[in-house]
Amino acid sequence: MKSKLIKVHPDDNVAIALVDLWQGDRLLFEGEEIIVLSDTQAKHKIAMVDLQPEDKIFMYGVLVGKAVSGIKKGDRLTTENVRHQASQTTQKTETTTWKAPDVSKWKDRTFMGYHRPDGQVGTANVWLFFPLVFCENRNVELLKDVFEKEFSFHKSAKQRQLLRNLIRGKDEDATVDFEEEETGIFDNIEVKFITHQGGCGGIRQDAVMLSKLLAGYVNNPNVAGATVLSLGCQNLQIDIFKKSLEAINPDIKKPVLIYEQQQEGTVDEMLNKIIRDSYEGIKKANEIKRQPAPLSKLKLGLECGGSDGFSGISANPALGYASDILAALGGSPILSEFPELCGVEQELVNRCVDDETATKFMALMKAYENAAEASGSGFDMNPSPGNIKDGLITDAMKSAGAAKKGGTSPIQAVLDYGEYVTKPGLNLLCTPGNDVESTTGMVGSGANVVVFTTGLGTPTGNPVAPIIKLSSNSTLAGRMPDIIDVDAGAVIKGEKTIPEMGEELFEYIINVAEGKIRSKADELDQDDFIPWKRGVSL
Template identity: 75%
Template sequence: MEKKAIKVHPQDNVAVALIDVWKDNVVQVEADEVKLVTDTKAKHKFSMVDLVEGDKIFMYGVLVGKAMKPIKRGEVLTVNNVKHESNQAYKKTEVTSWDAPDISKWKNRTFNGYHRPDGQVGTKNVWLFFPLVFCENKNIEKLKDVFENELSFHKSSRQRLLLRKLIHGEDSDVMIDTEPEESAIFDNIEVKFITHQGGCGGIRQDSASLARLLSGYVNNPNVAGATVLSLGCQNLQIDIFKNALKRINPDIQKPVLIYEQQQMGTVEEMMDTIIKESFDGIKKANEIKRKPAPLSKIKLGLECGGSDGFSGISANPALGYASDLLAALKGSPILSEFPELCGIEQELVNRCVSDETAERFIELTRAYEKAAIASGSGFDMNPSPGNIKDGLITDAMKSAGAAKKGGTSPIEDVLDYGDYVTKPGLNLLNTPGNDVESTTAMVGAGASVVVFTTGLGTPTGNPVAPVIKVSSNSTLARTMPDIIDIDSGGVIRGEKTIEEMGEEILEFIIQVASGEVESKADQLNQDDFIPWKRGVSL
């Protein structure tokens, strides 16, 4: 018999519809039979009990909402009858303990990565170009055009070829689906380019924050070297950037080429110098080869975006199990998106390895939420229209499912935005819930691979780290196969366990980290980069 609904945790008083179910249908939920009093679409929740106004609603075993009006047993939950409600964390109340998963089949596994002088190991070998201020974006774009065209890193897109055919007429010899292959000049290095809108014009704290982020990108194990452009008069001075880099890595041995336009004369003279010296650095970086490394060298970003009502019961807990395996292997998973940890703070506080770590998390979370409220918003306004449409109707409900990405392992460290991961085990990183801002920050904190779960689909990628997409449902995997790497829909159908899916994700991470498989985001050249602007603009 097809399973129509599931109760995620024994303490829950709601269930999740696995398929569309209709009014007057009788649905089996474990040993209970519930007659629906409203139509309920797949991914949405219905009440297992009669609720009166003010009654608490539990899912994943935690408080996720409160009834705004009476809700009948078998009635669907909506934004009209439920509002956000969550527990608040104040202090650590339990001793941290963990039943780690069996890692016997993984402990001798390796991946083939790029070994850096400081002991980090990258999954890619990237030469990175970026500006310290938006005034240099145009020069970065010129350099991108020169290097990508001459080094043949990207061939023409199908859309560009289609337009070419339209220009030359339907009878032209231009082929849309094929193009003569151009081999890259270098086979062991990628050249990537970042632009941004920061570095000047805002408060000084924004520039300092951007400096920490950019220095984290330079220090990321996937980066072999960097070319940095400065105008000269901006808030983010070269010295600020150098000090931020020194703070992360006092003895960095990578080549970092820095150019200041106001000290170099004409644009042509500056660009000629940059191209010559950067080409020499790229040529040397191409000589670095992959070598075996233990899985403990992987720093794994845990991300979700375009979440749906299945994300918290398939893709996220499966990624959480992969995270637990990596943590047990002394790797470094990174859980971010603080607005999407709302309601499960107490659980996270109790998982912190020390009182100091717990206090750090509480302090950062409270400060962030206070700032959000002061701006006229709040964590309770986090769910997007897409989230709500697909069953995530309160922030606590969304957060409880999103936090499953972090598994169950102890939290070894809590970092603020711009900090760099140095400890093995699970790390919490303070970032927004916005997909690209969060992914951008985790790579700046050292993530060498990112796994991104999604229920609705998103093309997000990163210029430095491969981003692996896991769909929460098979419909998405079939609809958008060009962006989805792994389909976890088998968990919803009962064909795979969370543990089996988690092991499949870890296996895929190893393949991507070794360069054996290219993530779909990298195939699409999806290089997204958005810094978090925490201050006001002046």
């Protein structure tokens, strides 16, 4: 009979319920009888030994909490009887060795991608519109209305007439019958639009940080070119943005069209100019075709959100195995969400390739935690109500499972928010645990595809990079098939091993990367963009 409990690590003193358990159930587990002392929903944890107040609780072989009251063997762990506790890390204590997975079957594989002049390769071909300041959001939205409706042949405003005439090579003032049937114009380019609430009003550091993020989006290999709108008087000046772009790529050859409203005249005059210029850029970008590229050109964002008690034993480890495959092939997995690495710092520090990398990671973690505590919060408040309801009752417990997304490969680089990925192998990127802020940050650091694990379901997407959703359980995959791409529930049911699930996921990633499969988020046109604002508003 299949076990109703699972213990992730031999040193753990708690186990996870794989199915709903009821008070009085008698289970045979690891050669001894466990009497369930209280009703326990699947995904929640029960004690494997008697725990006294202040006793340490271990999962994944690491400290994840402490008992605040007595917990009997077989009883359920709750937010009432357990509190967050994590081990402290002050230095690198050893250098871990890595046994890379067998990647012989992928060694000579390629994917069809969009090659950029700087050697990067995109999984998509996007022309991106965005503002440097929120004051330009309305104009970006007007352009979105014009371009999206014209390219998809819906009715629009007067600027649509200009664009259609440009498309047809007619006089700009010619009248157009908008009702006639048309087929698609461009088959090899997507036009995307992002807006935000930053660029002015906050501290100068926030404007600089936003400029780095936006420069990263322009430099992302999935972007063929960009149209940038500025007001003129905001904190995020055009020269700040240009310096950020130059810092990432001093010799960038992509077309980047920049317009400053206070220098352009009326709104109509500016929009007409933008439409003319951008249309020419989009038309040229459409000529870029997919060509074979090595898998080492993939930069894979590793994300989790709406996590449940199964995420850390199915979806996250499967993604971690896929991450290890990519690292072994010379690609760049990116692990972010620093609040969700609390408690596993020692393992990560020991995986860093040198002391400098380890020191940078510890410094970023400490600074982030101090900032959270100074605001009256802390990493211990990270689990969301949904996390807690589904069995993740402490931050360290959540973190221990979340870190499994990063696999076991050496950490080659540690990056602060806004820094760009340049090294092959696993990169750690400092971002919040918030799903969209984290995903936004990883794409800004160069991720050209993202895998997003979830146990509860989330629609998150991105305007530039495809987001692949991996469910931790089959119930979710069946309930929300419109957002879930791959189901890791077979691991929970004992039908697949972690390596088998990881290899299946890796093949899916390749298919999405070369356009054979569209992610569900892309099919839903789910384009989420939320920059991380670290400072106060002035």
